[in-house]
Amino acid sequence: MAASKIQALWNHPAGPKTIHFWAPTFKWGISIANVADFAKPPEKISYPQQVAVACTGLIWSRYSTVITPKNWNLFSVNVAMAGTGIYQLSRKIRHDYFSEVEEVPAKE
């Protein structure tokens, strides 16, 4: 019984034999890479790249709920992208604009 359910998933039109499954799956790689980069120093974060990640995540989150059929895998992966992108941006902005007080003594 469990085997037939697994078979149904395996043969699904948006299942693992199709690109409709693997495209969102590879998109998770972007969020995972971003989470791995949380540990990196903010100097290494790229503003253009993280803005692109956050904006793509927000736009695609919205649109994955208005397409037919709704694609919750696509929705969740884009919510994650928007979240990690916004967090990376907040780290870099905080470093660039709100911690200058520490840097001034070092320059002198």
Added chain:
Amino acid sequence: MAMAVLRAFWNGPVGPKTTHFWGPVANGGFVVAAMADMKKPAETISGNMTTAMCLYSGALMRFAWMVQPRNYLLLACHASNEVVQLYQLSRWVNAQG
């Protein structure tokens, strides 16, 4: 004649009134971001993110081809992204040695 083509695009199934247009445009942001980053020193490139982008754009090129309706704009955005991300990846690899 030109107006008819533009009007057909504007009202078309993958035109600017549909999500099939704006999704790819959003993904074009990655290409713009990578082009802005091409001038930056290679130490600022994230190996994790660039590798993820290469895999992602490869998959999305196939997705754009297979999806209904076939989305050439998405295909073009991801083909461009694949090229520019592979270039950034090569810069990162060279900086590792």
